[in-house]
Amino acid sequence: MTDLDAESSTACSSTSAGGGGSRKRRLSDASDTTEHYSAVIPQRKRLRRTSSLSSALLGHPLPIINPEPHLDRLPKPTRSILEEKFQALTSAPLSAGSSSSFTENGRHASPSPFVVPSSYSRPELVRSASSSSLRSNNTTNYPDMSSKYNLRDTKISIDFSVPPPPPNPVTTTTETAAESSLPASLPLTCSSKSVVYFTRGNRVHFKNMQTNEDIGQLFKLADKDGNLHLLQCGGPQNSDSLAIATTKGIIQLWDVRSKKMTVSWSTKGVGAMQFNGSVLTVGGLKGTLRFYDTRIAMSTTATSNTATAKATLKMKSDPRKLNRHQSRITALAWNEPGKLLASGDESGAVYCWDNREKVPLDVGEFVQRRKKIQHSAPVTVVNWCPWQPKLLGTGDADGILRLWDIDTSDSRSNALNPGKLELGSRINGLHFSPHCKEMITVHGAKPGSPSPPDVDSDSETASTLSLSLSAQIHNSSRGYDTSNSIVAHSFPTLRHIHTLHAANKVIGGSVMNANFTKAIVAVPEENKLKVYDVWGKLSLRRTESFMGNIR
16 A cells, blocks of 8 residues: 555545544545645635626626635636737738838838727727728838839930020029029929920920930021020920020010921010910019910911011000019919819019919918918929929929918918928929829039039048038038939828939029929030839729620
8 A cells, every 4th residue: 555545545534534434535626625724825815806707798797707705816717809809900020021111121100090909908999900090100102103213324314504694693691602693583494295395505406215325406586586495395285395485585486396486575584484285374573473375476487577576466465464573583383173273473572473463472480470372492493282282382492392282261270291301402403203193303413512622531521511511501401412303202291202313413493394203304514314213104904894794
């Protein structure tokens, strides 16, 4: 007999002797073990647990195990299947085989607005736990046509040169030495058929960006008319019309198909031009806005010189005129429906006009209890958003970009929030994508930045100079240099997408092709037009028709 059997028989015999009952052998129970350890280990009281997640979900209470207050702790209740699935969904690591937005090398962006707090222990408190809301906080998705993947140099360049500047150009304190020799707007434009018109001296040339045709010459300006100053193509309704302005204030309309001038008239100087259908809007050097209906010239122009003279008189006698600007108009833009006009001048003022009114709209941010759109530097670009006709973007020579919601019915400020970017370099181009919510800014040099002297890179002077130049960049918090670059931004967050350094010399201006996939950038100091891919083409998925399925 073993020692354990001996102890068991001894206990049984003692029980029989004490109680006087029959002698029986009893096996040990789990309750005896629990009582044994309860007597050895000191007990602590714990609050009674009366409900759980499963009871709330299943609709009936779960049984409470050992509710006696002297017990140390309660056993862990069994979790329901719904709880286990929710726990696995919120705590499981994302696999590397998932989409790029779920990996560590995903495309970084602003934090996700949906974060599951650790205090959420009940799934009914979370309305939606979709995969899109549970993405990593540092990732985002961009469409295939985004500039994130398409902004690149095509290595295509075209010879280009600007005409000689006027003998005494008007300069501002924010312009660099290179920019002071350039006109406010370069003679560069692109038609709705992707035909780019540019200058080589006082000759106008053209290049079709959709074909491999050679560069052609349209005409050469006569010496008596001055130098070429501005070029402007007509809209989709009159894409074969080209308006040119000279330094002597002469405006000419040309038919690009026949390569003939249709009409010519004189003004007191041209600061900017823009077509709205067949009406040519001209901004003067003294802030006057005039409108010329080119259909009058086209209908009355014939082979005789008398008809041409009558057309010239009618173009001059157009009574429509707007006076509000106090300085030279530097930028003009009509929105997509052709009902709103934006005009900017050298003093930094921007006015918005209704096509049917003679006074500007009461829009902007409050300045001394009046709404006003005012920049601290000369306005260099204004442009309207194609997919939101009342969204206006304005840029100035200090590199400040502003966005406005031109809504006269709103008594609050028309400035968007977020709606301001301090990019640090002169903005010479602003273009919205018509297919995705993105825009690009084309930049020249930093305002007033001197050429750095030749110093030793290891010296203290070089370090001090680097710090002083960095302090001039208002956008230092963004961590990238925008001078002579193309910068892509998302809307409405204004998140930085991509920056491409486009030239080593000062960029003077830019235009987009007809389908807004390429940007043509002018670099006058290099005598080149450079072509860059910006956005991808809009791809339409073709689906099989219902009749095709029947066949």
